[in-house]
Amino acid sequence: MTSNKLLFSGLLLCGFMQVAAADDAALSKQFSACMERSGGATADMLDCIAAEKKLQDARLNKAYKEVVAQLPPPRKKQLQDAQRAWLKYRDANCNFYADPEGGTMATVNSNDCVMSTTASRAKELEGFME
Numbered sequence: 001m002t003s004n005k006l007l008f009s010g011l012l013l014c015g016f017m018q019v020a021a022a023d024d025a026a027l028s029k030q031f032s033a034c035m036e037r038s039g040g041a042t043a044d045m046l047d048c049i050a051a052e053k054k055l056q057d058a059r060l061n062k063a064y065k066e067v068v069a070q071l072p073p074p075r076k077k078q079l080q081d082a083q084r085a086w087l088k089y090r091d092a093n094c095n096f097y098a099d100p101e102g103g104t105m106a107t108v109n110s111n112d113c114v115m116s117t118t119a120s121r122a123k124e125l126e127g128f129m130e
Contacts, residue, residue, distance in 0.1 A: 025120040025122070025123045026122075026123055027052060027056070027116075028055055030051070031048060031052040035048050042104040042105075042108060049111045049112055052119075053111070056115055056118040056122055059119070059126075060119075060122040060125065063125035063126045063128075064079075064125055066125075067125050067128045067129060070129070090117045090121070091114075094110050094111075097112075
């Protein structure tokens with residue numbers, strides 16, 4: 001039983017670390033407010049994360065299109081290849097957080113990973129436009 005508590009604590013800490021890192025990637029104020037209102041309820045937290053992921057996906061797609069529009073054809077192909085590799089990495093890495101024995105926090109951590117990683121990539125691509 002102690003090892004389960006330790007595992008849960010570790011996963012919880014990883015989740016909070018992901019959220020803290022995501023702050024650097026410009027998550028919305030609505031997300032922060034939503035998470036505060038969730039009161040730690042898993043379903044509510046997942047709803048907050050899903051809504052923010054949708055915003056971050058739109059941000060990522062906009063930044064990607066703007067960067068691609070500025071590049072010569074060989075560089076466009078490089079970015080396209082990099083983006084495909086990044087998507088595979090993000091999905092594989094974040095799926096790892098979804099430990100079948102990790103309980104509901106594993107699901108929260110996995111979804112948070114996708115949201116946070118997407119926000120970080122959006123910020124990275126936006127940096128190419130500055």
